[in-house]
Amino acid sequence: MAVYAAVTSLMGTVHLISQSSLDFQESNKECSKSLHEKVGSLLEFLDNSDNELMKDLQKKVKDLANEIEDEVESQVLQIMEKDEHIQTEANERLRKILEQAIEDIDSVNEELRKQRNKNNNSLSGNCSLGGSTSPRSRVSTLENDMVGHSDEQARVRGELIGHSSLLEVISITGMGGIGKSTFAKTMFSDPSVMGFFDVRGWITVSKDYSLRKMLLSLLQDAIGVNEVLDKKPDDELADCLQKCLKGRRYLIVVDDIWSTKAWEDIRQWFPENNNRSRILLTTRIMEVARDASYPKNLFPMRFLDPEESWNLFCQKAISKNDCPTEFESVGKVVVENCKGLPLMISVVAGSLSSKRTLDEWNEVAQSVSSLVNLDDYQRCSGVLALSYNHLPSHLKACFLYFGVFKKASEFSIENLIRLWIAEGLFKLWGIGDLEKEACSLLHDLIDRSLIVVCKHSLDGKIKTCRIHDLLHDLCLRESPVPCVGSFPPNLKKLTLQGTHLLWSKLTIISKLPKLEVLQLKALKLFGDELGETVWKVSEMGFPKLKFLLLEKKGLKNWKATDDSFPCLERVIIKNCRFLQEIPKEFADSMTLKRIELWGCTPSLVNFAKEIQEEQESLGNNILQVYAYDTIREHGAALAYRGDDLKSEGVEVMD
Incomplete structure (x- = not known):
């Protein structure tokens, strides 16, 4: 979900300020800590907000988080300058930005609090299942169990x-x-x-x-x-x-x-x-x-009969022995309207398993009933969409990420969790806590029957999973892809941030004849057999591009051809923690002047330096390589070559 990703990304940025060894004023570090706490409180509201009632507020939160992060990053770039005068002015601007951000977040939190109180009042007196946990215990070993037949x-x-x-x-x-x-x-x-x-x-x-x-x-x-x-x-x-x-x-x-x-x-x-x-x-x-x-x-395969359908529902949603009569009657209406289709029953039961009140159950039942006159495929798609809409915000963000995998493919849980973490989908604690939270969210999605377990490791842990084709279709439908073909041919500057995009669409962008500036920030790219971790630039790609900012945290390989990027002058790569190499063709470029690496691996830094040395061996001394916050040297700034970093921050390209 875009709002959740925007908030967690902002939390990451302000957290780095409070922990950085760069020349931030102490007051800015304190402000960043305060802002981090206040932004974190937004997550509690987002996790429990009604998607329809609070849609406008969620959009406001997303836009505000993106705006604050852009403004903060622009000043951080200036503070990294060696000129003390530039640093002082940037620190002062950053202080004002952080103070205003705290006020804005407080205001949004108050709006969210009022809306929450309004929602809570409307639920007063509602019948509840009781208890503070899910109405069923975890049954992650049962997703593949056969009921009936x-x-x-x-x-x-x-x-x-x-x-x-x-x-x-x-x-x-x-x-x-x-x-x-x-x-x-x-x-x-x-x-x-x-x-x-x-x-x-x-x-x-x-x-x-x-x-x-x-x-x-x-x-x-x-x-x-x-x-x-x-x-x-x-x-x-x-x-x-x-x-x-x-x-x-x-x-x-x-x-x-x-x-x-x-x-x-x-x-x-x-x-x-x-x-x-x-x-x-x-x-x-x-x-x-x-x-x-x-x-x-x-x-x-036949549809399940009523008894089999009810048994499956109870297995996924609630124990037969623990189900009050009023909840049972609602559950049986839901089961009847699922028409014996196991996937529908499992997914809607998984959604109800997290609902505590009778009103919530009735709301789901009414939504399912409204689909009863559609054909089987439409009804199933409608129920799946309904279950998605009832997910908490943080689970929506994680669930939509499955759209980047190839349909019907089996994927490694270890790799999935690493990609989730790299994309900033979680609250920022220690890395161990991140992995623990990721595993917890994975089990939550499994318990809701949105993911199917395929294999276990020898120690009993989940090794691989897959997602049903119909749920994969839902991921793609709920992840809007911009209409790249509508970009004007005279476009010179383009920024794509936080969107899902097919690789084929990025290929279309590479053919824009006058594009000079391209910023790719936190994209989720999918659609090719190679998955979302490999970027292959097509022949004659980006014929006029001069400036490229690449922030693709899951990217592992970047390949180009001899005739792509013929005019490229400056490349900025940010937080590509898995990327080991940049296109070797850059060694033959006669236009490339500057490569900046922010938060990347030593291997990538060394590879860029090798390209620079190869250029020098050919008599070209123009190319400069800079590395900042290399992963093994947090907070350090290493300049392999060249004079002071001038004030050419990426913010002027927005």
Whole structure:
């Protein structure tokens, strides 16, 4: 959520002032501490605010936080100058900015407090479930549990371990959210099935599939981790997989396959061993199921019956034994309107699990009832959007971040938490506390059935997760992407801050013929197979660009071509803590004069210095490299080369 990201980003900036060893006046450090506390109090209101009633106030908070941070950063740049006169004047301006910011935040806090009191008064006398915690205990181990379908499980189990010696393909079909993958996972983990097969493997195909990734995944299941395989071409990997499966009884789950072409691409990998091997396939497309199934093992998933639906709801929302009659009646209305679709039931139950009052339950029930006349897909999408709207602000920000991952992909929890922290989505305490908070929020999203656990590590911790396709679509819908194509061709200066953006749109920006100044601040870029951590600049990209500010905290790799950035003069890179290198093509640039690195790694600083040295070896002594607050030297400013840093702060580019 944009407002939460803006507030936490501001907290980070003022926190650094209070802790920095730079020449800040003591009064400014005290003001920054006070501002940090007051801004932090905003989070308490945002976490518990009603999205509709307080939408205007939330926008005001977001705009104010961004404005304060920009003004503070502009003065911090001046305080870093070596000229004492410039430092003194900047400190005085910073003091006034901080004092005014404290007044503004106090004013907003008062508005939020009044609105909160108004909301609380409207809820007086409302029936409550009682207790201070969620109406159910954490059930993060239950997200993948199957409810109902006992007859279907028995039939499919019989097919999987049946007496036919032929390789059989069993297809599970049905709409999105009906539970195909959960059913397949239940069968895959069934003890009698596990003991029957020598090898078990699982691949998720999805719409945009990678044959290589699927081959490597199956080979890892078959023979374990092998670094040599990574270097082999696809045809050798396919041959290696066939040899691994030859003569062994195997079960392969082919999950979420969308086309007959995809099936044709992968069916050749699986040899006929005449030893009762099986393939279990899930798809929304009946044509794919008919084409793949052999000898005609089609199992259409049905909707849950009323009893199964209620059991699933209770598993996710509240214990049957702890549910007061008035809450039970509301819950059954909700379940009835979910029409037996497991994903809908799970998500809306997850939302209700955090609601304490009967009025809150009735509000959700009425919203679900309003969707009852829509078709299945529209109704499911509406319920998912409803559950998103009922998330606290901090969870909205974390949930929307899943949109940066490729649809149907399995992602590492460790990497996810690092990216969350790097993007500034949490309150700023010690790094250990940040990781603890991130894990807590992750479990909260799991408990709300918004994330599905895929794998656990040996010590029982969650290792990987994935998000349902329909929820991924919701992330993209709720993360507005600006209409880049509407930018005027004569545009010379552009700042993009705190928005979700497709990589393809950034490619369009790179083609703007007169763009000279570009600032990319805290973007969330997604849409390519490489994910959001790699920026590949297209050929002839940014033909007139002279100034580039890059603040992309999750960025790991930045690649360019020989003919991109032909006019670039100045590059500022801020807080790119994972970036190790800048484009090596900069070593051949005849226009580049200055590289500034703020809060980056020593590796990146050294790489920039190597580019500078290579330029010098070619007789070009123009390029200067500066590094400030290098990660291992907090607060230090290192100038590898050049005179005093002139007052060319990025604020003049806004």
